[in-house]
Amino acid sequence: MTQPRITLGVSLKMYFSYQQTLAWSEEVAEIARHHPAIVNGEVGLFVLPAFPAIAAIGQIFSATAVSIGAQDLCWEDSGAWTGEVGGPMLAELGCRYVEIGHAERRRHFAETDVQIAAKLAAALRNGLTPVLCFGEEQQLPPDQAIATCRQQLIAALSEANRQQLRGEVVLAWEPQWAIGAPAPAPDAFIAEVCDGLRQLNDFGDFHFRVIYGGSAGPGLLSRLGHQVNGLFLGRFAHQPAALRQIIDEAAALAATSPSATEA
Numbered sequence: 001m002t003q004p005r006i007t008l009g010v011s012l013k014m015y016f017s018y019q020q021t022l023a024w025s026e027e028v029a030e031i032a033r034h035h036p037a038i039v040n041g042e043v044g045l046f047v048l049p050a051f052p053a054i055a056a057i058g059q060i061f062s063a064t065a066v067s068i069g070a071q072d073l074c075w076e077d078s079g080a081w082t083g084e085v086g087g088p089m090l091a092e093l094g095c096r097y098v099e100i101g102h103a104e105r106r107r108h109f110a111e112t113d114v115q116i117a118a119k120l121a122a123a124l125r126n127g128l129t130p131v132l133c134f135g136e137e138q139q140l141p142p143d144q145a146i147a148t149c150r151q152q153l154i155a156a157l158s159e160a161n162r163q164q165l166r167g168e169v170v171l172a173w174e175p176q177w178a179i180g181a182p183a184p185a186p187d188a189f190i191a192e193v194c195d196g197l198r199q200l201n202d203f204g205d206f207h208f209r210v211i212y213g214g215s216a217g218p219g220l221l222s223r224l225g226h227q228v229n230g231l232f233l234g235r236f237a238h239q240p241a242a243l244r245q246i247i248d249e250a251a252a253l254a255a256t257s258p259s260a261t262e263a
């Protein structure tokens with residue numbers, strides 16, 4: 001599958017009820033069916049609902065170019081793991097993506113670097129694209145933020161490297177202090193850290209896309225331009241009209257991407 005020029009992801013976290021998730025998905029599917037940049041694949045959109053809604057939204061998005069995924073997975077594929085969901089079942093349900101290591105899982109569920117690394121390996125083993133979340137806890141100068149993120153990435157990719165797993169990994173950089181905040185991190189800071197992250201090349205043989213998350217919403221992508229490969233959205237995608245605006249911004253950016261002008 002060719003790579004989209006701009007990638008947009010939405011995690012619905014645990015905000016919506018089951019019925020709200022379906023209603024929101026119907027509206028977003030309607031947008032996606034008609035939006036040229038989604039239809040032609042220049043802008044990629046993936047949606048990560050709560051586990052029980054995966055099958056139903058898979059149906060809703062089935063006639064669109066929107067991909068679906070999960071917000072977590074078990075590091076084991078099957079067996080006596082009460083309450084967990086394994087990669088094989090996610091793949092069976094039509095998931096293309098799976099989120100790993102979100103700050104809320106690290107904080108509230110005490111997920112460790114070792115577990116996150118094992119989950120990332122499980123995702124790749126099952127043909128799922130990991131959306132690897134990482135980011136510094138406190139506000140730091142850009143060079144220190146990059147160094148902190150680098151350590152997290154080395155840890156998260158270590159098990160996949162050890163098992164010589166390969167594939168595409170979406171790097172969702174989310175400074176923890178910018179998650180759930182009124183506004184995203186400052187534009188210049190995002191640009192500098194994303195640039196630094198893209199230049200890191202000591203992680204192994206993966207194909208990376210770097211997307212920014214943390215109170216991202218309409219307007220941000222236009223301001224950042226080609227400094228990011230896309231956005232990972234939370235609350236500010238809850239209104240389908242706001243998401244449509246972000247897709248419009250992504251489409252405008254995709255049309256001016258270096259690879260677009262070369263083509």
Ligand SMILES: O=C(CO)COP(=O)(O)O
Nearest residue numbers: 179180214215216234235
């Ligand atoms: O954590 C995020 C996406 O997973 C960002 O959430 P908010 O945009 O709601 O801060």
